Amino acid sequence: MTTPKTMLRCFLRAALLMLLPAAAAHAQDRDNAAAYALANQVADELELVRERMGRPFDDSPRLPVSAVSELELYYQTQSMLRKANQLAQDLAGAAPRSPGPVPSGEISSAEVYALLEDSLAQIRVAAEAIGITERATFEQRVTSIAATGVFLVVIDINRQLNQMLRVPIGNTEVFEEVSAAITSAASLLATYPGTTPVPESPPFDGYKRPADVYQLLTECMDAVIRVAPKVGVPVMGLSARRNVPDDTEPGHAYDIARFLVADLAAFAEARDAPRLRVTLPTPKHVFPTEVYAHAGILLRQLEELERRL
Numbered sequence: 001m002t003t004p005k006t007m008l009r010c011f012l013r014a015a016l017l018m019l020l021p022a023a024a025a026h027a028q029d030r031d032n033a034a035a036y037a038l039a040n041q042v043a044d045e046l047e048l049v050r051e052r053m054g055r056p057f058d059d060s061p062r063l064p065v066s067a068v069s070e071l072e073l074y075y076q077t078q079s080m081l082r083k084a085n086q087l088a089q090d091l092a093g094a095a096p097r098s099p100g101p102v103p104s105g106e107i108s109s110a111e112v113y114a115l116l117e118d119s120l121a122q123i124r125v126a127a128e129a130i131g132i133t134e135r136a137t138f139e140q141r142v143t144s145i146a147a148t149g150v151f152l153v154v155i156d157i158n159r160q161l162n163q164m165l166r167v168p169i170g171n172t173e174v175f176e177e178v179s180a181a182i183t184s185a186a187s188l189l190a191t192y193p194g195t196t197p198v199p200e201s202p203p204f205d206g207y208k209r210p211a212d213v214y215q216l217l218t219e220c221m222d223a224v225i226r227v228a229p230k231v232g233v234p235v236m237g238l239s240a241r242r243n244v245p246d247d248t249e250p251g252h253a254y255d256i257a258r259f260l261v262a263d264l265a266a267f268a269e270a271r272d273a274p275r276l277r278v279t280l281p282t283p284k285h286v287f288p289t290e291v292y293a294h295a296g297i298l299l300r301q302l303e304e305l306e307r308r309l
Helices: 004-029 033-054 070-092 109-129 147-164 171-189 210-231 250-270 288-309
Strands: none
Touching: 004 070, 004 171, 033 109, 033 147, 070 147, 109 147, 147 250, 171 210, 171 250, 171 288, 210 250, 210 288, 250 288
């Protein structure tokens, strides 16, 4: 005899089975084309907030990249959510939305899309706090696009957000990201006998500015790009033609540092390098000169890794 409880279970199971194809189709729709459309919606709604705040428009030159990986895009979108959280806190006292840990294995465009959704939600919280009710339209502008296309919009948003925060990304944050990259590089080097996982920083050669830090970090990225084929991990391409303006800010260097963290973490995972505990104290005062010296350590590590592989 069929009981009411059994009938209810059968009904719920049937309802769930009906929903599964729709849910799967929705997940499949969250490809890079959808992420690109959502990123543009985020940019459009952030522009409304920028105009209301009277903040300058960021027109700094775009990073000349190609073939950005999904992992690299994910790290940059994580940075965007962090800044969107800070903007929502600044203007509305809102609680942050956690990006959570970086997913293991291959990154999907749906995971990038989820970060974009959270970023948009936080920007809307900030917008409402200052009296903005207008919404941008989600418009599917392309049928297919590579991760690089999404990244170019995300990096523009990242740079614009930095102009709008009460406390912008500074030298300390760049220093911390370089420390994370140094730690991953040290784990890789420690697998080779006779290496020094964390070498001394290069000799002091004068005080530095954020533009100098940015330039040195792009040299680190060049080394990463040379190492990548030896490790078997795809990484972005970076053109040798780089316009580094004199007014480059720490936030621009931070973007490069995030690439380095993403790629070196992927290298360490691909080589199954055991995690190494590295003590890298942060100076009491972190200026561009200190970040530059720190990046010099990383470049030495990468050059040694290139020789060893």
